[in-house]
Amino acid sequence: MLAYERFGTGEPLVLVHGISHRRQAWYPIAEQLAEHREVILFDLPGHGESPALAADGRHVKDVLQEELIDLFFELDLHRPHIAGNSLGGRIALEAAADGLVSSATGLSPAGFWKGGHDFAYIRAHFALLQASGRLARPVAPALARPALARKLMMGSLMTHGERLTPEQVVGDLNCMVAARPALKRIFAEGSRFDSEIADEVPVTIAWGSKDRVLLPYQAERARRQLPAAEHVWLDGSGHVPMADDVAGVVDVLLRGSSHGLRPAVAHVA
Structure with missing residues (x-):
């Protein structure tokens, strides 16, 4: 369920x-x-x-x-x-x-x-998010405390990431990294x-x-x-x-x- x-x-x-x-x-x-x-x-x-x-x-x-x-x-x-x-x-x-x-x-x-070039851009965007998320994960709780940092961390997805709490940003980051297997499979069948x-x-x-x-x-x-x-x-x-x-x-x-x-x-x- x-x-x-x-x-x-x-x-x-x-x-x-x-x-x-x-x-x-x-x-x-x-x-x-x-x-x-x-x-x-x-x-x-x-x-x-x-x-x-x-x-x-x-x-x-x-x-x-x-x-x-x-x-x-x-x-x-x-x-x-x-x-x-x-x-x-x-x-x-x-x-x-x-x-x-x-x-x-x-x-x-x-x-x-x-077409293919546009879809490649989307896949590259999420690949970059995944890579940066894995790197930032150990320090994310401290990194996400300042509002400006949250805005920058979420900048490719939203314009006002600072409106999220530090806990929300860290939770989203952890979820994104953990969802990598699903992301890879979904992108493999992208249409x-x-x-x-x-x-x-x-x-x-x-x-x-x-x-x-x-x-x-x-x-x-x-x-x-x-x-x-x-x-x-x-x-x-x-x-x-x-x-x-x-x-x-x-x-x-x-x-x-x-x-x-x-x-x-x-x-x-």
Whole structure:
């Protein structure tokens, strides 16, 4: 069983973190969301406190889908709303394409790069993060104490890393290093998003204007591929925007997970 947390009141909203991250990535916005939604956070296989990503010959995409379906069954969730960041955004979109959810929101979702060179850049980015994380691990608790140091340590992922506590930064770093086997396997099967989503499933795509991992040009590719979706800019936010723009991300997730006609979202691309 995947490690999870469940709290709040309202319609269920499942939140999926990105590759080499953990469910605590959503903590900066969780309390505000919980005032309006029942929030479900969980650690992906091979991440955080969840079991390892199974290596039994199946494609990673199929494994992640089956784990998500099992989680829905265990928690008695029938077509909940879902939102995800990075890999989690890709998982959310795939769940929408498979008819598993009532709505899907992707924050810089993976799968909209141009081709091999772009994907090589993404892999190199995470390889560098892994290498620097392993080197910094022994001194990370002391290194993360000053706010400026936290901003620099998290600078490739977010614009306001100083808003995280030292404990959060150290926890994220340890999780990233421990998730290396899962990261390697997921990257080995990396592919672009090419699934079709039925028009009746509301989809929202939001992109940080300062994303240094999945570069912002990919937002335009997502717009062309998913023209029926609502497309939103998170101005000034990085790849992991939850601490960069708490109010903006909460607004996007609440609007994205609302039934029926939705009013226009601010900062539409």
